[in-house]
Amino acid sequence: DAGVIQSPRHEVTEMGQEVTLRCKPISGHNSLFWYRQTMMRGLELLIYFNNNVPIDDSGMPEDRFSAKMPNASFSTLKIQPSEPRDSAVYFCASTQGGFGYTFGSGTRLTVV
Amino acid sequence: TQLLEQSPQFLSIQEGENLTVYCNSSSVFSSLQWYRQEPGEGPVLLVTVVTGGEVKKLKRLTFQFGDARKDSSLHITAAQPGDTGLYLCAGPISGGYQKVTFGTGTKLQVIP
Numbered sequence: 001d002a003g004v005i006q007s008p009r010h011e012v013t014e015m016g017q018e019v020t021l022r023c024k025p026i027s028g029h030n031s032l033f034w035y036r037q038t039m040m041r042g043l044e045l046l047i048y049f050n051n052n053v054p055i056d057d058s059g060m061p062e063d064r065f066s067a068k069m070p071n072a073s074f075s076t077l078k079i080q081p082s083e084p085r086d087s088a089v090y091f092c093a094s095t096q097g098g099f100g101y102t103f104g105s106g107t108r109l110t111v112v
Numbered sequence: 113t114q115l116l117e118q119s120p121q122f123l124s125i126q127e128g129e130n131l132t133v134y135c136n137s138s139s140v141f142s143s144l145q146w147y148r149q150e151p152g153e154g155p156v157l158l159v160t161v162v163t164g165g166e167v168k169k170l171k172r173l174t175f176q177f178g179d180a181r182k183d184s185s186l187h188i189t190a191a192q193p194g195d196t197g198l199y200l201c202a203g204p205i206s207g208g209y210q211k212v213t214f215g216t217g218t219k220l221q222v223i224p
Contacts, residue, residue, distance in 0.1 A: 101202075
């Protein structure tokens with residue numbers, strides 16, 4: 001298995017633009033998580049899905065953030081409009097059974 | 113709220129030295145996970161400890177889960193530069209449906 005695949009690896013965008021981050025979880029994993037990591041706040045859970053259904057989006061910072069999981073093999077995290085304070089590394093992770101997450105390599109987002 | 117505090121926050125040691133990092137909580141966890149994150153990559157699961165008092169070894173790394181399941185430690189023997197990274201502990205949140213909370217992390221640097 002290729003692991004959790006995220007794209008793009010790096011994204012630089014101007015303030016106000018829409019940004020879409022993509023994730024392909026490990027086949028057979030039934031839960032998917034989106035995290036944001038910064039030096040100041042560490043790893044923050046934004047939203048997670050179980051069997052493609054959003055279970056908890058309480059970590060989504062604002063209405064500018066949205067996430068979808070249209071099928072078991074694909075999820076997106078969208079920021080519209082983006083702001084400089086959204087600059088961070090965004091990780092996607094998946095699990096089956098909850099005894100350990102497999103993380104992707106992350107998307108480093110820079111909003112200028 | 114189930115919080116995990118890790119100490120020390122930063123650690124810089126010479127190659128060959130031994131070290132211990134700690135993960136503490138006032139809450140009981142059913143299990144704890146340890147991850148290592150290298151620069152530019154996502155966290156990678158090292159081990160999951162499940163039983164109070166459990167000790168698991170992974171080459172030069174020894175993981176222990178406290179008897180009361182409120183704390184855990186990671187001991188590294190004869191540290192090597194390849195051990196450099198951010199060490200994170202994580203525990204499942206009660207009623208959280210495979211959701212975990214991550215500790216604050218210990219950033220380890222092993223100097224050759």
